[in-house]
Structure formats: C-alpha cells, structure tokens
Amino acid sequence: MEPGGCEAGPAVKAVAAVLPAGGSGERLGGATPKQFCTVQGRPLVSYTVRAMERVSWISDIIVVVSPENIETMKSIIEKYGHKKVTVAEGGITRHRSIFNGLKLFSENEFSNHLLQKPEVVIIHDAVRPFVEEDILLKVVMAAKEHGAAGAIRPLVSTVIASAADGCLDHSLERAKYRASEMPQAFLFDIIYQAYQQCTDYDLDYGTECLHLALKYCKTNAKLVEGTADLWKVTYKRDLYAAESIIKDSLSQQICIITDVKEAVVQVGFLLHECLRSQIKVEAVSVSLSKGNSHLQNIFSGQCYNFVCINDKKYATEEIQQLVNMLEESNIPLLHPVVLISAHLNSLENTSFSIDLEELTRMKKFAREVKRKNILVYGLLVQCKDSFPLQETVNSAAALTMALIKDRNPELIGQLLVA
Ligand SMILES: Nc1ccn([C@@H]2O[C@H](COP(=O)(O)OP(=O)(O)OP(=O)(O)O)[C@@H](O)[C@H]2O)c(=O)n1
Numbered sequence: 001m002e003p004g005g006c007e008a009g010p011a012v013k014a015v016a017a018v019l020p021a022g023g024s025g026e027r028l029g030g031a032t033p034k035q036f037c038t039v040q041g042r043p044l045v046s047y048t049v050r051a052m053e054r055v056s057w058i059s060d061i062i063v064v065v066s067p068e069n070i071e072t073m074k075s076i077i078e079k080y081g082h083k084k085v086t087v088a089e090g091g092i093t094r095h096r097s098i099f100n101g102l103k104l105f106s107e108n109e110f111s112n113h114l115l116q117k118p119e120v121v122i123i124h125d126a127v128r129p130f131v132e133e134d135i136l137l138k139v140v141m142a143a144k145e146h147g148a149a150g151a152i153r154p155l156v157s158t159v160i161a162s163a164a165d166g167c168l169d170h171s172l173e174r175a176k177y178r179a180s181e182m183p184q185a186f187l188f189d190i191i192y193q194a195y196q197q198c199t200d201y202d203l204d205y206g207t208e209c210l211h212l213a214l215k216y217c218k219t220n221a222k223l224v225e226g227t228a229d230l231w232k233v234t235y236k237r238d239l240y241a242a243e244s245i246i247k248d249s250l251s252q253q254i255c256i257i258t259d260v261k262e263a264v265v266q267v268g269f270l271l272h273e274c275l276r277s278q279i280k281v282e283a284v285s286v287s288l289s290k291g292n293s294h295l296q297n298i299f300s301g302q303c304y305n306f307v308c309i310n311d312k313k314y315a316t317e318e319i320q321q322l323v324n325m326l327e328e329s330n331i332p333l334l335h336p337v338v339l340i341s342a343h344l345n346s347l348e349n350t351s352f353s354i355d356l357e358e359l360t361r362m363k364k365f366a367r368e369v370k371r372k373n374i375l376v377y378g379l380l381v382q383c384k385d386s387f388p389l390q391e392t393v394n395s396a397a398a399l400t401m402a403l404i405k406d407r408n409p410e411l412i413g414q415l416l417v418a
Pocket residue numbers: 019020021022023024025026027028033034035064090091092093094095097098125126127232233234
C-alpha cells in the first residue's frame with residue numbers, strides 16, 4: 001500500500017488482519033469447534049477469511065488456531081484457494097491467541113519468516129463472518145488517527161450488577177453504554193506494546209483489546225457505529241442464523257437458459273415473468289455446446305442458480321456442458337450452485353414416460369457433480385393442452401424458488417413435477 005493509498009483503500013502504509021480462531025466453542029456445544037463447523041458445506045472460518053482476502057488493501061491475514069487444528073486450517077486454505085493467509089498457533093485464551101498472531105510481525109522466535117509489519121492491524125473474531133469492507137475501512141482510518149478503534153452496537157439488554165446474595169445490586173443506564181463488537185483496529189506498535197505489558201490476569205481473563213490499549217498505552221479507542229451483522233457466532237442458534245443468512249444471499253439471482261426452439265423460449269419467458277418479482281432474473285437463449293460470452297459474464301457475476309429448460313428426453317449432455325462451464329468459472333469453489341434441469345413434456349399423444357433408467361441416470365449424474373459443489377435437480381414441466389400452461393409455469397416457478405432457497409443436498413437427482 002502506498003503512503004498516499006489508493007481511492008479504494010486507507011492512506012496507510014500496510015494493513016494486516018489477525019483472526020483469532022483458537023477457541024473450543026464450548027457454548028455452542030458439539031465436538032467440532034464452531035469456527036470449523038460447516039455452513040452450506042464450508043467451514044465458518046473460511047467465510048471470515050474470504051471477507052478479509054477480498055479487501056485488496058489488506059496485505060496479510062493471520063488465522064490463529066489451536067495446535068491440533070493447524071493442519072485442518074491449512075487444508076481449508078488450500079481447498080478454498082484462500083490467499084494472503086498465514087496460520088499461527090493459538091493460546092489457551094483469546095488474548096493469548098491474538099498476541100501470538102501479532103508476534104508473527106515482530107522479530108522473535110515465533111516468526112521464522114518475517115511478514116511485513118503493518119502500520120495498522122485489524123483484529124477480528126474468526127466467528128464473525130459477516131464483515132464488509134466499509135466497516136473495516138472505518139476502523140482502520142480511525143485507528144490511524146486515534147491509535148485504536150472498535151466497532152460498537154447498541155445494547156439489547158440492560159446491564160445489571162448482582163450483589164453477593166445474588167440479588168440485584170444496581171443496573172446501568174443502558175443508553176450510556178454500548179456493546180463492544182469486532183472488527184477492531186490498532187496502530188500495530190500500540191497494541192503490540194500493550195500485549196507485551198499485559199499481566200497473566202489480563203491475558204487469561206480479559207476480553208477487550210480496546211481496554212489493553214487504554215490501560216497500557218493511554219490510548220482511548222475511537223468507537224465506530226457498526227452494523228447489525230457484525231454479531232459473533234456463539235450459540236447453536238447463531239450457526240442456524242448464519243446458515244439462513246448465507247442461503248438468502250445465494251438466492252438473489254437466477255439464470256434461465258433455453259435453447260432457441262420457440263416452445264422452449266416461450267416457457268422460459270413465462271418462467272422469467274413468474275420469477276422476476278421474487279428474484280433477479282437473467283435469461284439466455286443459447287446452444288450450450290458453444291461458448292457464450294453472455295453466459296460467461298453471468299458466471300463472473302457470481303450467479304449461483306441456473307434453470308436449464310429443454311424439450312429433450314435425455315438432456316444430460318446439455319447439463320454436462322453447463323457443469324463444465326461452471327467448474328471452469330470457479331463459482332462452485334466457495335458456494336454450492338443450484339442447477340435445475342427443466343424438461344418440457346409437450347407430447348400430447350404419447351406419454352413422456354421418463355423411464356426408470358433415465359431417473360437412475362439423472363440421480364447418478366447428480367451424485368457425481370455434487371462432489372463439485374453443484375446441486376442438480378430435475379423438474380418436469382407438463383406443456384400439454386390438458387394442462388393450462390400458465391398454471392404449470394406458476395408451479396414450476398414455485399418449485400424453482402423452493403429449491404433455490406432450500407439448497408438441500410438430500411434432494412439432488414430427484415425429479416419434481418410442476
Ligand atoms: N483460546 C482462544 C479462545 C478463543 N479464540 C477465538 O476468539 C474468538 C471469540 O471467542 P469466543 O466466541 O469466546 O470463542 P470460544 O472461546 O471458542 O467460545 P466458548 O467461550 O463458547 O468456548 C473465536 O473466534 C475463538 O475461536 C481464540 O482464538 N483462542
């Protein structure tokens with residue numbers, strides 16, 4: 001980062017992030033520490049790392065994990081293609097873990113390879129996955145000016161103190177207090193010197209980095225109003241909430257792909273009209289066998305949902321083409337992609353008997369591509385005169401939205417009938 005900084009980032013020489021991820025997640029329960037619990041098939045810590053690595057002006061990310069999880073963390077970094085990440089060994093408390101992460105930037109036994117010491121360091125709990133560049137920039141700029149900064153949120157409950165007998169001693173005036181959240185940011189020298197002066201009591205029982213900067217470096221942190229999604233995954237319900245938020249973020253856009261046959265294009269148009277009030281729709285009429293720049297643009301736009309409409313009895317070849325294009329786009333690397341193969345049955349006089357062999361073939365194919373993080377579902381759209389087309393398309397739209405929102409891996413390869 002140049003001293004002047006670019007318009008997209010802070011005017012800071014270098015910014016790094018330390019993500020404490022060395023806890024055991026006792027309050028969440030279960031054998032797996034919460035930072036490694038999967039959400040939509042991916043460990044929670046990977047979402048937080050991703051949130052940091054996509055910020056161009058953050059040069060290094062230190063993930064601090066317990067000794068027994070170092071290999072696990074390294075495999076997550078490799079599997080999901082994370083960049084700028086170094087793994088550090090955690091301590092028995094959060095403060096000790098953070099301090100170990102900071103030590104990688106200073107010359108001592110911890111850093112066998114020296115990382116560039118940042119001017120400002122972000123500290124952000126690895127179990128707070130929903131952090132955006134905007135708040136990161138705000139705390140970094142505030143830390144540059146004030147020496148320390150931290151995100152805060154209004155208190156939801158009133159803070160009270162209990163007396164020795166377990167009864168109320170007094171309560172605090174809630175309006176005068178705030179909840180300290182993350183991210184926080186510090187001039188590196190301030191927070192590092194603070195940790196160097198910490199007592200064991202601080203390191204073993206403290207929970208507030210901003211307090212250490214005040215106590216040991218007389219630095220009053222700038223408090224920055226944060227957004228509601230900065231919350232920390234602490235209890236099981238928080239993991240369910242994170243899953244729901246991520247699913248919702250993945251179901252904002254859909255691409256409807258048809259070939260150029262009139263009947264298929266017509267159903268694609270009607271489906272577009274049905275869906276457009278619920279989700280952003282891209283429509284492409286193309287022969288999948290040929291590369292298509294429009295489709296490629298959609299891939300780069302991070303669309304995670306596709307409906308491929310065809311009137312062929314065996315459309316596996318087209319679907320395979322789309323799977324190949326998706327795989328090359330790297331979209332399924334970080335998020336599961338929903339791919340719905342919609343079969344039009346417009347044959348009046350003969351039954352469009354999707355035979356058992358075809359169903360078995362589709363199920364087998366779906367299982368194969370599941371390993372590529374692509375969820376394939378079948379949808380039979382009856383387009384006979386005996387079925388009012390608009391009603392059928394309405395049903396197809398409802399089923400499509402259900403599949404997109406649910407993204408249930410147990411339903412892959414199944415054929416739903418609109
Ligand atoms: N020895 C520790 C303890 C906690 N953390 C990290 O600090 C963050 C916030 O701490 P917390 O929510 O308390 O996590 P846990 O300590 O794992 O939770 P619990 O208290 O329920 O065991 C988490 O990302 C956690 O992994 C850490 O790096 N090292």
